[in-house]
Amino acid sequence: MGYVPWTCTINLYHRTNMTGGFHYLKKRGHTWFFQRAVPKDLREKLGKEQIVETLETRDLTVAMSRRTERAAYWEAVFKSLRGSLKPTSDVDAREVYKDTLECSLSADIEARSVESVETSADEPLTEFDIQQDLLLDQAATQFGQDEQGHPLAMSPQQQAKWDGLQDYRRIKRNMPASNASKYGLTISEATDRYLSRAAQKGDAQTVRQHRTTLQRLSEFVSDKPLKTLTRSDVGRFMGILETLDPAWGKSPRDSSRTFGEIRRRYSGTGRQLSDITLNRHLGAIRALWRWATTVGEVEGDCPTEGLERKISKKTAQERTYSAFDLGEIHQLFSGHLPQNHDVVEICMVGLFSGMRLGEICALRWEDIRDDEGVAFFDVDRAKSIAGVRRVPVHSYLTWLLDRRKDAGPIWPRLAEREQDKASKAVTKAFGHFKKSKGFSSRKKVFHSFRKTFITSLAGSVAQSA
Structure with a gap:
């Protein structure tokens, strides 16, 4: 679980606490009701504009608890209608982030105010506000809250939804999405997809060589998202490879050894990988980046730029195979x-x-x-x-x-x-x-x-x- 960026939530909680947290609640006679406007992009599918349900209680505390349950239920219904059928807890955080951002942009949840749902100060709530309130309520219920009423933590999926909502608001204000890099394909995930594609071409040797390089790179940078891989990361990785003995990778046991074990076993032997071999490892990273660019996972210059070793003509000729006469x-x-x-x-x-x-x-x-x-x-x-x-x-x-x-x-x-x-x-x-x-x-x-x-x-x- 991750901690919530409270600098973004303080104002929201002040507004909620000041208004008493009565959104979704309406009293008719002595009974409390749950009242929620259907988002405009889903009204035709659902066949109505308002959701009004009795909470079957006169007690405000009980009503607020049941209100949270009904709000969560209808959020799940809305996700289903928008095509997100899996429960949030079963979905990868990256998918939650992408789904939240795409649905928010499609429905324009901040621009469309929610009719007939107002705070006690007559401040209209937008769909954006309601989704944030609901998310924070769920996190506080699951992980507890501090003295100011802030949830103590969020699950990875809750944090991903929060980040998606915040990036939606930034995009609407013509600002860059600051959380996008956190939810890109990790290097290991990108490697599996890239090599799966490469394997279809039947080049088993290249697949094996590239997997060796990319698995070690992933381990070295803690399997960070590929789009956050920097030239400095690759440079430091290549600096370590440079110290390894050429015997590295020749033993079948090397595939099961950690990168740390490989460094201890093959560094300091007095022999090092050749520049040609190092360039081959760089080529594997370059090929992964090229694939990721074509599928839209990354953009910009490849982090291998400028790191290729210069090979003298003499060395190249010595390594070149000769024809039989x-x-x-x-x-x-x-x-x-x-x-x-x-x-x-x-x-x-x-x-x-x-x-x-x-x-x-x-x-x-x-x-x-x-x-x-x-x-x-x-x-x-x-x-x-x-x-x-x-x-x-x-x-x-x-x-x-x-x-x-x-x-x-x-x-x-x-x-x-x-x-x-x-x-x-x-x-x-x-x-x-x-x-x-x-x-x-x-x-x-x-x-x-x-x-x-x-x-x-x-x-x-x-x-x-």
Whole structure:
């Protein structure tokens, strides 16, 4: 529960106490009645303008207690008519804030006075005043009140409704909504939504890497709302990552360790993450912010701006994978080959298609299609929209067409694993294979087949031109 910003409520309570708190109450003869005007935006739906109910008592104290119960009941009815069907206690505070603000703006609750409901000083009450009074009464009943009659605390949902009402009033006075940032998506909530979307594109490795970064960022800043994330927050987070040993994240146990445990375990080893790796972590935060911008959860400059590490051309070249030349291709595939022939087949597909390893491992027989007699791989699970494409089946890959089936994975043993684990298994197997053929350079990896394909294709285009 949170404490109420009393600087906003003192005047309201002074007005209520001075008038005796008689709103919603009307005496007819010796009996007290509950009387409440229906908000103008709901009169057509409810079919009446006034609510008048007997409270069946002559005692003012009993009448005030029953008045509070009936007011709460009708507030629930109004919420239902406006489309907010869940009880407030079951709704996330963020949803309460948004619902309160949107309904208040839609109904214009401050501008429309509530007819026939007046204080003893003949001061008309607006719908805004009544909702504040009711909210404060509920909080005081639930949590108690101090000597001045102020409730001692509010539940998160009550505080959210209060904040929504205050921001409604600020917006009506052309002032910025000061509480909006408190009720945005938290970093962990935004991460789950963003990665859920990213996972649909089939890029399991990127999803895994981004989740690692964003979970640690969320933990570091106490899972604050994403829209309140600052450049300073990201800068301090990156400063800590900079001190970690490159072995961080390699152990399966690291996923269950807290960020504090990771810092104690991997800091001060004398080795640090490279600038390229740090930029990759920044890229995860940037991607989350870009997604949140497109769905309207944040706006403005990304907090990663200006924090990217500069990479020298020499360093970039050293980390860049190199293509296999024709002699090296012969060296690889002459003589002894791996017992697991799936690895050889996948290498051949990579060499003669330029496809990425993850795309190849995910191939199914139904992904091989024909168009006017030309067979092609239909790649629809790619890292980006641009990666969704048709790749012609090279004449050196016709052996695939010879054993073509109607459906099912092309390499069933790989299909039993998750996509990123299948790619890792092939990467590991290829690593052993290339070493057995005398390749020790870290620049010659499976991705080098893609480089070879692109280089050969560019050379053919240049010759034909």
